[in-house]
Amino acid sequence: MRKxxxxxxxxxxxxxxxxxxxCGFKDIDKRYFVVGTGxxxxxxxxxPFRITIKLAVPSVSIDxxxxxxxxxxxxxxxxxxxxxxxxxxxxxxxxxxxxNVFLIGEEMANRNIQDVVYWMSRRRxxxxxxxxxxxxxxxxxxxxxxxxxxxxxxxxxxxxxxxxATESSFTYVELLTDLFRRxxxxxxxxxxxxxxxxxxxxxxVNRVALLxxxxxxxxxxxxETQLFNQISGHLKxxxxxxxxxxxxxxxxxxxxxxxxxxxxxxxPTVIMKIKQAVTFEEEPVNEKSEDxxxxxxxxxxxxxxxxxxLLVKIQESGVDPLGFGLRYRATYDLAxxxxxxxxxxxxxxxxxxxxxxxxxxxxxx
Amino acid sequence: xxxxxxxxxxxxxxxxxxELKHPINKQTIELAFYLPLVDEAKVHKFxxxxxxxxxxxxxxxxxxxxxFYIVEDPASWVDLILRGQALIEHQNVIYAFDAMHYxxxxxxxxxxxxxxxxxxHSISEDPIIALNLIRNSYMSPELTIDQTQVGTISQTSLYxxxxxxxxxxxxxxxVMNKIEAIHLDLINSTGELERLLSSKKYQLFPTLLMTERxxxxxxxxxxxxxxxxxxxxxxALILPVTxxxxxxxxxxxxxxxxxxxxxxxxxxxxxxxxxxxxxxYIAVLSYNPEIFRLQLxxxxxxxRSVVPYPSxxxxxxxLVMIEMLLESSIRIPRFIGPASTTVGGLIxxxxxxxxxxxxxxxxxxxxxxxxxxxxxxxxxxxLAVRFLKYPIIIxxxxxxxxxxxxxxxxxxxxxxxxxxxxxxYFRLRGKFTPQEGDIGQAGAR
Numbered sequence: 001m002r003k004x005x006x007x008x009x010x011x012x013x014x015x016x017x018x019x020x021x022x023c024g025f026k027d028i029d030k031r032y033f034v035v036g037t038g039x040x041x042x043x044x045x046x047x048p049f050r051i052t053i054k055l056a057v058p059s060v061s062i063d064x065x066x067x068x069x070x071x072x073x074x075x076x077x078x079x080x081x082x083x084x085x086x087x088x089x090x091x092x093x094x095x096x097x098x099x100n101v102f103l104i105g106e107e108m109a110n111r112n113i114q115d116v117v118y119w120m121s122r123r124r125x126x127x128x129x130x131x132x133x134x135x136x137x138x139x140x141x142x143x144x145x146x147x148x149x150x151x152x153x154x155x156x157x158x159x160x161x162x163x164x165a166t167e168s169s170f171t172y173v174e175l176l177t178d179l180f181r182r183x184x185x186x187x188x189x190x191x192x193x194x195x196x197x198x199x200x201x202x203x204x205v206n207r208v209a210l211l212x213x214x215x216x217x218x219x220x221x222x223x224e225t226q227l228f229n230q231i232s233g234h235l236k237x238x239x240x241x242x243x244x245x246x247x248x249x250x251x252x253x254x255x256x257x258x259x260x261x262x263x264x265x266x267x268p269t270v271i272m273k274i275k276q277a278v279t280f281e282e283e284p285v286n287e288k289s290e291d292x293x294x295x296x297x298x299x300x301x302x303x304x305x306x307x308x309x310l311l312v313k314i315q316e317s318g319v320d321p322l323g324f325g326l327r328y329r330a331t332y333d334l335a336x337x338x339x340x341x342x343x344x345x346x347x348x349x350x351x352x353x354x355x356x357x358x359x360x361x362x363x364x365x
Numbered sequence: 366x367x368x369x370x371x372x373x374x375x376x377x378x379x380x381x382x383x384e385l386k387h388p389i390n391k392q393t394i395e396l397a398f399y400l401p402l403v404d405e406a407k408v409h410k411f412x413x414x415x416x417x418x419x420x421x422x423x424x425x426x427x428x429x430x431x432x433f434y435i436v437e438d439p440a441s442w443v444d445l446i447l448r449g450q451a452l453i454e455h456q457n458v459i460y461a462f463d464a465m466h467y468x469x470x471x472x473x474x475x476x477x478x479x480x481x482x483x484x485x486h487s488i489s490e491d492p493i494i495a496l497n498l499i500r501n502s503y504m505s506p507e508l509t510i511d512q513t514q515v516g517t518i519s520q521t522s523l524y525x526x527x528x529x530x531x532x533x534x535x536x537x538x539x540v541m542n543k544i545e546a547i548h549l550d551l552i553n554s555t556g557e558l559e560r561l562l563s564s565k566k567y568q569l570f571p572t573l574l575m576t577e578r579x580x581x582x583x584x585x586x587x588x589x590x591x592x593x594x595x596x597x598x599x600x601a602l603i604l605p606v607t608x609x610x611x612x613x614x615x616x617x618x619x620x621x622x623x624x625x626x627x628x629x630x631x632x633x634x635x636x637x638x639x640x641x642x643x644x645x646y647i648a649v650l651s652y653n654p655e656i657f658r659l660q661l662x663x664x665x666x667x668x669r670s671v672v673p674y675p676s677x678x679x680x681x682x683x684l685v686m687i688e689m690l691l692e693s694s695i696r697i698p699r700f701i702g703p704a705s706t707t708v709g710g711l712i713x714x715x716x717x718x719x720x721x722x723x724x725x726x727x728x729x730x731x732x733x734x735x736x737x738x739x740x741x742x743x744x745x746x747x748l749a750v751r752f753l754k755y756p757i758i759i760x761x762x763x764x765x766x767x768x769x770x771x772x773x774x775x776x777x778x779x780x781x782x783x784x785x786x787x788x789x790y791f792r793l794r795g796k797f798t799p800q801e802g803d804i805g806q807a808g809a810r
Contacts, residue, residue: 024765027676028650029669033662056659058666097655098662125655152660 031095035154038139040105047075051082052140056153067150079119103135131161133195170206187325210319218317250282304352311350366454375529378512398451401496404466468497487577503583516552522596531589555600571745572785574603605786614742635737644761644769650676652765671721683731
């Protein structure tokens with residue numbers, strides 16, 4: 001009798017548990033996968049957000065140029081409301097689970113990105129490892145573009161920001177976790193890569209925008225972007241041009257290691273030590289290898305010079321993407337960071353020391 | 366001689382020790398041999414019959430026949446008797462008589478646990494042949510064989526084998542008590558015995574290992590385990606066992622070290638796959654489609670887009686089919702066995718997918734699940750594991766991926782809770798000698 005009672009109790013509990021599952025059950029073929037999202041400023045202050053989503057249309061054939069997508073766009077007062085309204089325009093459940101690329105329109109980034117970032121980090125089905133970027137001139141334009149050779153819907157833009165495919169030294173990959181941290185952390189400022197359309201067929205990602213927690217402060221040129229990627233430790237394989245009057249050299253850097261320390265004086269100095277293993281990729285044909293050391297020295301000096309110029313440029317614009325402020329906070333006592341830091345940052349001096357180690361001359365013997 | 370043998374050899378049912386007295390000439394001989402190891406006809410023909418006929422003095426027979434030879438050294442008695450010699454004492458002289466009889470040719474070929482390069486014979490339904498094989502592969506004077514009867518009507522002989530020095534006495538007591546407590550009219554197979562002996566009625570996992578292989582039995586004996594052999598059954602029971610023993614094939618000792626380690630890892634992977642794959646399919650397809658890469662998700666969508674019903678209906682259709690297929694291939698008469706698997710597996714499988722009842726990915730899932738189920742080397746564990754996927758599927762329907770994880774966690778907790786005759790069931794490796802084993806655990810469930 002007791003056993004029966006126990007069993008029936010368990011059974012009842014099980015029945016109650018079944019109600020807990022809610023309405024999460026939805027088959028994969030009843031979902032629309034979003035493969036790209038763009039958020040623009042619509043120009044209307046009543047409904048400031050213009051949301052564009054690119055929906056994947058699954059098909060069995062995977063030949064180049066066969067990817068089919070569907071673009072939906074809407075203006076709304078808030079982002080969440082906009083997404084909900086978009087659901088009314090499609091016949092299946094919209095799922096952001098596979099959306100790896102979120103673009104913020106340039107106009108939006110010039111105003112404020114914080115709303116967008118907070119919405120993304122709150123939403124359950126948006127991955128924390130989704131890559132973010134700035135769509136230029138507008139996110140909608142970039143998202144709606146269909147590259148001609150794409151095999152899978154939305155895959156090209158995905159591959160730009162993943163480590164599986166291209167490893168360009170110009171592409172800075174910013175993930176949502178990191179961006180969220182940069183938006184909230186004192187002494188560390190957001191960075192976003194800029195995505196543009198090239199020749200109306202494909203994308204190009206070779207510049208970064210530096211933001212001051214809210215909006216764009218400075219956009220770096222492609223060369224500066226590459227340099228920035230190197231010293232921020234973001235990418236390993238890259239080219240740096242030792243641009244001398246004559247003769248021209250090209251070394252490829254592998255294994256860039258950057259260390260820096262900040263001294264706490266009246267004039268705080270950042271001493272940055274960059275250690276690189278290099279391989280010569282191009283050098284003049286009749287070059288003797290005896291004066292390799294001299295060449296290396298010249299390259300090192302040139303590189304240090306370039307880095308210093310870049311750091312000064314970033315300093316002048318008043319943003320801190322490399323996190324000097326965070327390091328300073330961690331190392332020294334600062335009563336009121338927000339009050340004092342800009343002043344300290346303005347007075348900072350940068351000294352860059354580069355050490356290149358030749359891994360190979362890249363010669364065939 | 367018999368007194369000394371009692372001290373040297375452990376008391377065993379199959380050790381025959383006789384003192385023969387001739388009624389007329391008052392001569393006596395003492396006779397000792399292991400019953401399964403010798404050819405009894407030979408013993409009768411050369412010893413007992415001439416002795417009882419008494420046509421001429423028995424000692425002259427011993428001295429004149431080349432099959433008899435005098436044993437000087439008492440230390441070699443054990444060795445001789447374990448090698449199938451009969452020992453005879455007559456007038457304070459010890460003779461050995463070679464009556465050795467290997468019964469390998471009488472033993473059937475293994476049906477269930479076959480190996481490529483290991484021994485090919487299994488133990489027989491005739492317990493004497495079985496004991497002969499075991500005695501020949503485990504030549505220790507410590508090997509004890511007890512005999513009881515189970516089943517009030519069938520009176521089936523049950524032989525209990527253990528190494529007297531290595532076996533855990535508590536476990537032994539426990540087993541004896543359980544065997545005595547069996548009240549059943551008929552017992553026909555070791556499977557029945559297994560269910561009667563295992564501690565609980567509703568166990569998910571087997572706590573006794575059923576095997577037909579002599580090498581597995583002798584290895585178990587050397588680890589201090591207890592082996593039960595039932596008359597008229599081709600399988601022996603080994604106890605106590607651990608979960609690890611079920612994932613372990615005898616061939617792991619015969620083949621190259623690295624490959625066998627790898628195969629053990631593969632078996633664990635197969636175990637995980639066969640238990641969780643259908644549940645994972647439902648969970649991934651209906652709750653968490655984002656854990657795959659985009660490309661895979663798209664091909665899943667493309668393959669599922671023709672299927673009208675939700676994923677769990679599809680899984681149930683396929684599972685019912687595969688279970689029927691397996692069951693039919695066992696029950697079917699042997700002449701038409703291949704036909705059922707061909708029809709069911711190949712034709713139905715491709716047709717059911719073309720008809721749009723199930724997706725092509727589900728066919729892959731089902732086949733992989735079925736194949737990996739049979740990677741496990743012990744059949745009783747295979748059967749137990751075959752059931753385990755259904756609760757996982759039910760949980761997956763309602764709770765998705767987290768449900769599958771919780772279900773697997775529940776199984777692991779359940780395994781940790783289990784005991785096999787007082788020994789911990791879920792440990793990978795362990796000592797089984799009473800000196801280092803789980804002493805005092807015999808009373809546990």
